[in-house]
């Protein structure tokens with residue numbers, strides 16, 4: 001599952017552009033991931049310029 | 060905000076404002092929706108443009124210019140500095156905050172109605188055709204109808220994808236970028252400096268773009284292939300610690316540049332995509348302001364015609380595709396192939412090319428000569444570039 005590190009995001013939308021499922025919604029100052037459509041490909045984690053996103057095992 | 064317009068433009072960057080201007084000027088009832096509270100802010104850009112590029116659309120205004128540029132310096136991985144004076148070109152580092160704002164005012168003057176804090180969250184359909192957008196306007200959910208939607212939503216590029224257009228960027232074609240606007244540094248005036256090599260910015264470059272006395276945008280872009288191992292921010296922080304440990308940082312921002320092929324199909328019934336959203340960006344430099352304005356202009360003109368003729372079908376909107384094909388698609392595809400060839404060069408290759416260029420006297424250096432000597436030093440690059448021109 002993709003975890004968003006709180007208070008770190010700059011809301012730049014770069015992660016949304018590589019997401020194959022179009023499941024990242026970047027608002028003016030909020031980011032929401034639709035976990036139901038996410039396929040855990042981790043591309044968003046790789047591209048984020050400031051390491052806001054983390055891939056974590058679902059517990 | 061009305062319930063109905065001819066055209067809704069999503070996004071208030073250079074692409075959106077130009078599309079709104081040209082569509083409104085040519086008789087369409089246009090509404091532009093921008094999700095942030097302020098057009099032009101935050102600025103996610105190095106802000107470098109060419110005079111010839113911008114003046115195709117608007118006259119330059121002094122208030123837009125933070126710095127005039129008449130030369131560039133390329134720094135190779137071993138630190139060799141190559142100064143290349145511009146022959147006929149003039150460049151600028153803009154104040155994009157003012158520039159983008161003014162472009163939206165130009166659009167408004169042409170008749171478009173503009174709203175900020177208006178986040179488009181989806182499309183609405185009637186009889187299986189796109190008939191408008193869902194928008195959250197200052198906390199209020201609304202449906203607004205339109206005959207045609209123009210997606211100018213930049214790098215997020217979700218509008219196109221909602222309509223089934225393939226705007227997703229491949230990881231390797233996405234540049235992860237980080238930039239600081241800094242003061243308290245020594246900066247060479249009227250000159251832009253670019254650093255290349257694995258150390259600075261693998262699969263991209265690091266830039267220093269001055270904005271007045273002791274102030275500059277210092278940023279970099281690295282290919283997604285590399286950002287997987289180490290983030291853009293880490294690369295930039297290392298550079299700043301090394302070169303400018305005493306700098307004050309006034310703005311920090313990150314962003315992304317889709318240095319990809321222009322998307323194959325930027326239109327469908329009732330929708331078209333322009334600017335970054337359609338990957339209209341120079342794949343070698345990541346310069347996207349001028350291409351965004353160009354596709355905005357060409358898209359806006361076709362959009363107005365579509366409204367006049369009451370035909371917003373994909374086949375009619377294909378005229379826009381033909382117009383951009385004639386204008387820059389081929390050049391951007393060529394530049395993409397050059398980007399690919401450059402990305403294969405090792406640091407040693409680049410150092411070798413730099414020392415070759417270093418042997419040309421400064422006053423005889425032109426960008427063309429620099430390019431030619433790169434070829435001589437690295438014949439495989441010649442082959443790659445020939446392939447590019449031969450279209451293989």
Ligand SMILES: Cc1cc2nc3c(=O)[nH]c(=O)nc-3n(C[C@H](O)[C@H](O)[C@H](O)COP(=O)(O)OP(=O)(O)OC[C@H]3O[C@@H](n4cnc5c(N)ncnc54)[C@H](O)[C@@H]3O)c2cc1C
Nearest residue numbers: 070072073074094105106107179213236314334335347348
């Ligand atoms: C770090 C960095 C440095 C760069 N440096 C340069 C440079 O030096 N020179 C150059 O020419 N180019 C540069 N570029 C590229 C340039 O910034 C872009 O190509 C250009 O801004 C594209 O214009 P646009 O109008 O297509 O998109 P944008 O300017 O990104 O505008 C898109 C707008 O749409 C809005 N939006 C998005 N989604 C929605 C929604 N759902 N609802 C409503 N609004 C929405 C966004 O808030 C945004 O304002 C750089 C890019 C980056 C990231």
Ligand code: SF4
Nearest residue numbers: 009010012013015048
């Ligand atoms: S790329 Fe990173 S900083 Fe940008 S919106 Fe996504 S998570 Fe936030």
Ligand code: SF4
Nearest residue numbers: 019038039041042044
């Ligand atoms: S892991 Fe993949 S599918 Fe999930 S949000 Fe990130 S990019 Fe999208």
